Amino acid sequence: MRLQRPLPPGSTIGILGSGQLGRMTALAAARLGLGCHIYAPERNSPAFQVAAAHTVSTYDDLAALARFARTVDVVTYEFENVPAATAAFFEGKVALAPGARALAVAQDRVDEKSFIASLGITVAPFAAVTDEENLAMAVAKLGRPAILKTRRLGYDGKGQVKIDTATDLAAAFAAIGKAPAILEGYVSFDKEISVIAARGWDGEVAVYDVPENVHRHHILHTSTVPARISAAITEEARELGRRIAAALDYVGVIGVEMFVGAQGLLVNEFAPRVHNSGHWTMDACLVSQFEQHVRAICGWPLGDPSRHSDAVMTNLLGDDAALWARLAAEPYAGLHLYGKTEARPGRKMGHINRLTPRQG
Amino acid sequence: MRLQRPLPPGSTIGILGSGQLGRMTALAAARLGLGCHIYAPERNSPAFQVAAAHTVSTYDDLAALARFARTVDVVTYEFENVPAATAAFFEGKVALAPGARALAVAQDRVDEKSFIASLGITVAPFAAVTDEENLAMAVAKLGRPAILKTRRLGYDGKGQVKIDTATDLAAAFAAIGKAPAILEGYVSFDKEISVIAARGWDGEVAVYDVPENVHRHHILHTSTVPARISAAITEEARELGRRIAAALDYVGVIGVEMFVGAQGLLVNEFAPRVHNSGHWTMDACLVSQFEQHVRAICGWPLGDPSRHSDAVMTNLLGDDAALWARLAAEPYAGLHLYGKTEARPGRKMGHINRLTPRQG
Numbered sequence: 001m002r003l004q005r006p007l008p009p010g011s012t013i014g015i016l017g018s019g020q021l022g023r024m025t026a027l028a029a030a031r032l033g034l035g036c037h038i039y040a041p042e043r044n045s046p047a048f049q050v051a052a053a054h055t056v057s058t059y060d061d062l063a064a065l066a067r068f069a070r071t072v073d074v075v076t077y078e079f080e081n082v083p084a085a086t087a088a089f090f091e092g093k094v095a096l097a098p099g100a101r102a103l104a105v106a107q108d109r110v111d112e113k114s115f116i117a118s119l120g121i122t123v124a125p126f127a128a129v130t131d132e133e134n135l136a137m138a139v140a141k142l143g144r145p146a147i148l149k150t151r152r153l154g155y156d157g158k159g160q161v162k163i164d165t166a167t168d169l170a171a172a173f174a175a176i177g178k179a180p181a182i183l184e185g186y187v188s189f190d191k192e193i194s195v196i197a198a199r200g201w202d203g204e205v206a207v208y209d210v211p212e213n214v215h216r217h218h219i220l221h222t223s224t225v226p227a228r229i230s231a232a233i234t235e236e237a238r239e240l241g242r243r244i245a246a247a248l249d250y251v252g253v254i255g256v257e258m259f260v261g262a263q264g265l266l267v268n269e270f271a272p273r274v275h276n277s278g279h280w281t282m283d284a285c286l287v288s289q290f291e292q293h294v295r296a297i298c299g300w301p302l303g304d305p306s307r308h309s310d311a312v313m314t315n316l317l318g319d320d321a322a323l324w325a326r327l328a329a330e331p332y333a334g335l336h337l338y339g340k341t342e343a344r345p346g347r348k349m350g351h352i353n354r355l356t357p358r359q360g
Numbered sequence: 361m362r363l364q365r366p367l368p369p370g371s372t373i374g375i376l377g378s379g380q381l382g383r384m385t386a387l388a389a390a391r392l393g394l395g396c397h398i399y400a401p402e403r404n405s406p407a408f409q410v411a412a413a414h415t416v417s418t419y420d421d422l423a424a425l426a427r428f429a430r431t432v433d434v435v436t437y438e439f440e441n442v443p444a445a446t447a448a449f450f451e452g453k454v455a456l457a458p459g460a461r462a463l464a465v466a467q468d469r470v471d472e473k474s475f476i477a478s479l480g481i482t483v484a485p486f487a488a489v490t491d492e493e494n495l496a497m498a499v500a501k502l503g504r505p506a507i508l509k510t511r512r513l514g515y516d517g518k519g520q521v522k523i524d525t526a527t528d529l530a531a532a533f534a535a536i537g538k539a540p541a542i543l544e545g546y547v548s549f550d551k552e553i554s555v556i557a558a559r560g561w562d563g564e565v566a567v568y569d570v571p572e573n574v575h576r577h578h579i580l581h582t583s584t585v586p587a588r589i590s591a592a593i594t595e596e597a598r599e600l601g602r603r604i605a606a607a608l609d610y611v612g613v614i615g616v617e618m619f620v621g622a623q624g625l626l627v628n629e630f631a632p633r634v635h636n637s638g639h640w641t642m643d644a645c646l647v648s649q650f651e652q653h654v655r656a657i658c659g660w661p662l663g664d665p666s667r668h669s670d671a672v673m674t675n676l677l678g679d680d681a682a683l684w685a686r687l688a689a690e691p692y693a694g695l696h697l698y699g700k701t702e703a704r705p706g707r708k709m710g711h712i713n714r715l716t717p718r719q720g
Contacts, residue, residue: 009684009697009710027387030410032688033681033697033710050390052409286643286694286715301689308668308717321393324369328392329661334646337369337393350369350393355646357668 003095003201003251006299007073009033013294014072014094016059016086018045020338020348021078021274024282026051028290034298039068046339047078059086069093076252076297080106080272081153097201097251097297102272105248109151109182112269119247121240122266124259125185135169135183142185148172150179158218187266189259193227195241196278198253198292198302205245206292206302207238208285211313213257213277219346223277223313225284229260236265244270253278253293276348280311283334283353309355321349330354363455363561363611366659367433369393373654374432374454376419376446378405380698380708381438381634384642386411388650394658399428406699407438419446429453436612436657440466440632441513457561457611457657462632465608469511469542472629479607481600482626484619485545495529495543502545508532510539518578547626549619553587555601556638558613558652558662565605566652566662567598568645571673573617573637579706583637583673585644589620596625604630613638613653636708640671643694643713669715681709690714 007013013029015022018040026036026047037053038045048054053071057064059082069075074095080103087100105115110128117123127138129148139146144167150159161167161175163183173181192215197207212227213220227234241256244267248254255275257268278289287295287303295302316327321343327335330352337350367373373389375382378400386396386407397413398405408414413431417424419442426449429435434455440463447460465475470488477483487498489508499506504527510519521527521535523543533541552575557567572587573580587594601616604627608614615635617628638649647655647663655662676687681703687695690712697710 006685009681010699010701023390027390027410030383030387030699031696033684033699035409035699049395049412050387050410283646286692295688301685303688304691306692308715321369324393325366325661328655328663331664332646332666336391339370339390339393339395341370355668 001092001095003074003097003297003299007034011035011073011298012037012053012071013298014039014068014075015047015051015078016040016075016082017078018042018047018054019078020046020340022047023050023338024288024290024336025076025078025274025293028288029294031291032294032300034294037068037072039065044341049339059083062089065089066093074297076293077103078273095297098254098272099249099251102248102250102254106270106272107152109149109269113182115247116244116267116270119243121243122264124187124266124268127183129173129181129183132170132173135173135181138183139163139169142183145186147184147186148176149182149184150176151182152180187259187261189261189266191227191229191260192268193229193237193258193260194223194275194277195237195256195258196253196275196281196289197238197241197245197256198289198296198305199245199250200296200302201251201299203246204302205242206305207241208278208281208289208305209307210234210237211277211280217346219317219348220276220315222315223280225280225307225311233260233265240265240267252296253289276315277313279336279351280313280353281305281307282336284309284311284355309357311356312354314352314354315348316350316352318343318345318347318349324350327352332356361452361455363434363457363657363659367394371395371433371658372397372413372431373658374399374428374435375407375411375438376400376435376442377438378402378407378414379438380406380700382407383410383698384648384650384696385436385438385634385653388648389654391651392654392660394654397428397432399425404701409699419443422449425449426453434657436653437463438633455657458614458632459609459611462608462610462614466630466632467512469509469629473542475607476604476627476630479603481603482624484547484626484628487543489533489541489543492530492533495533495541498543499523499529502543505546507544507546508536509542509544510536511542512540547619547621549621549626551587551589551620552628553589553597553618553620554583554635554637555597555616555618556613556635556641556649557598557601557605557616558649558656558665559605559610560656560662561611561659563606564662565602566665567601568638568641568649568665569667570594570597571637571640577706579677579708580636580675582675583640585640585667585671593620593625600625600627612656613649636675637673639696639711640673640713641665641667642696644669644671644715669717671716672714674712674714675708676710676712678703678705678707678709684710687712692716
């Protein structure tokens with residue numbers, strides 16, 4: 001259901017998921033006098049530490065979800081794998097933003113690519129894969145190399161395998177658990193960029209400047225604004241973000257990942273949530289993507305997305321965060337640590353935004 | 361006692377007091393991966409909503425204070441009227457910053473002015489008052505108009521009375537409850553400014569740019585940076601802040617209020633805590649006064665206090681905050697609301713930082 005009225009200060013946002021994205025959303029909500037109730041299965045979560053209320057339970061615990069729904073004025077989420085049944089549960093009880101449709105589309109790579117293509121936006125060539133037989137046909141059609149990914153639940157490079165000249169298709173399909181899959185044709189590109197856009201209940205849209213993203217081992221390493229792309233490509237990317245958000249009747253912040261190549265812009269995927277490649281907005285903009293998300297879902301006016309500085313955001317993974325004392329001593333850098341106690345390799349522990357005053 | 365080592369992320373800051381200053385300190389601590397335990401007598405306090413732990417008890421509850429002390433790695437406070445016995449209680453148990461001496465000096469207006477004057481810094485002429493007789497002598501010496509203030513526990517214009525040409529001294533003394541008092545001679549000045557400085561355990565000092573402050577009904581109305589004062593006065597003010605902090609062996613953020621007049625700079629008072637006139641740092645600097653305080657008391661490197669924008673901070677009192685929707689729609693303004701449910705007249709409900717890009 002839609003929000004019935006703008007939520008005044010003192011209202012409570014329900015957040016499904018308790019990682020760093022939920023934590024930073026709760027901190028942004030607090031700045032505006034809004035409270036948060038975090039719901040997640042994991043104990044000792046980063047977001048619990050900064051919210052007045054939390055519930056530890058599974059996403060299929062309908063009794064706990066019902067209690068949660070009664071204490072909050074709007075529900076949002078910090079990860080795209082909220083079960084569809086959980087999202088459906090809130091229907092008629094409390095506003096959910098982004099809505100169930102955005103969530104459903106984002107959860108299935110075939111639906112997602114089909115949806116984006118249906119808007120006349122270029123995506124990588126792709127084919128649905130259900131068994132070894134149509135995997136072979138898809139590879140024959142799209143060529144090698146290609147990427148085989150599960151349709152659902154993959155992130156940060158998990159649930160995917162590259163199909164190279166010598167790759168055995170049966171082994172590849174087995175490697176992803178023989179799950180329903182998508183084969184994506186190989187696309188050569190020069191740069192990865194993303195668009196962080198926010199859309200309100202009234203259709204108002206605000207789009208941040210476009211960062212250029214570098215991944216390492218399938219995990220975001222840096223986001224740099226401005227991206228080294230032309231003004232025309234920048235504006236086209238922002239416009240694609242606006243179109244996708246509008247077509248989904250989206251409410252909240254959306255992150256749309258794109259490739260820039262010789263053939264122009266190509267949309268890779270979108271995340272129906274605040275996005276790692278938007279963390280630079282915490283220090284380079286007056287209104288961060290987290291505050292923007294809160295404003296959007298609560299029916300507040302969107303904030304000015306302009307930035308006052310150039311920025312390079314670098315993720316701190318695993319032991320990177322052990323260097324906190326050195327990082328904290330860097331001049332003109334904003335350091336963010338997520339309150340995670342265990343620093344597993346590759347785990348996102350924090351990030352640092354290195355700023356340079358904007359020129360011109 | 362002094363901090364034994366820099367506190368790593370995951371450590372816990374104990375904060376005495378649960379108002380908006382504690383709340384914003386807790387939010388800043390969270391950004392650095394540090395937790396907070398808030399201790400205050402009031403239930404439903406703004407700071408409780410954003411901290412993982414809180415204790416509701418009085419400042420003289422030694423059992424509760426002992427439990428609190430065992431859960432935290434450093435203790436700080438958000439108001440200057442922490443009882444001396446409470447501060448003394450922590451001695452030998454856990455580091456306290458700012459220390460008991462800064463607290464003691466700040467709590468007594470006569471001690472405070474005497475201390476500042478002892479550094480060779482100009483203060484308004486003053487005299488201690490204990491009864492009607494020496495009030496009369498003090499008025500004879502300092503002249504009328506003058507201000508009679510309780511030595512202790514006054515703030516935002518409470519506990520003070522102006523002694524004008526026609527004021528009856530007995531009535532004035534009765535009006536402040538015949539408490540031990542200070543008479544301050546009238547000083548003409550052009551501007552009120554303040555210095556927000558931070559000092560670490562190692563003596564490192566960082567000073568923000570100097571705001572110009574306007575009060576209404578004894579409550580801060582606006583702080584504007586830069587102040588309309590010369591570069592020489594700005595530097596002198598910052599130097600006075602440094603000297604006072606060093607003389608107190610201060611650790612944390614200190615707010616020093618000053619007057620600028622024909623005779624130059626005059627120090628009015630200092631607050632041993634983050635300060636309302638430093639709230640503009642939340643949006644105009646990369647490291648806010650709250651993060652700076654956290655860094656200082658936790659033994660972290662201090663952050664760069666430079667600002668990227670000019671700013672006007674305006675306090676939102678009482679019903680001002682009811683205009684949140686209009687305020688949130690202002691372009692390039694940072695809105696901060698404190699999560700207070702009841703909007704009493706004059707109560708600080710939030711503030712807004714209106715920025716303009718810095719020139720030159």
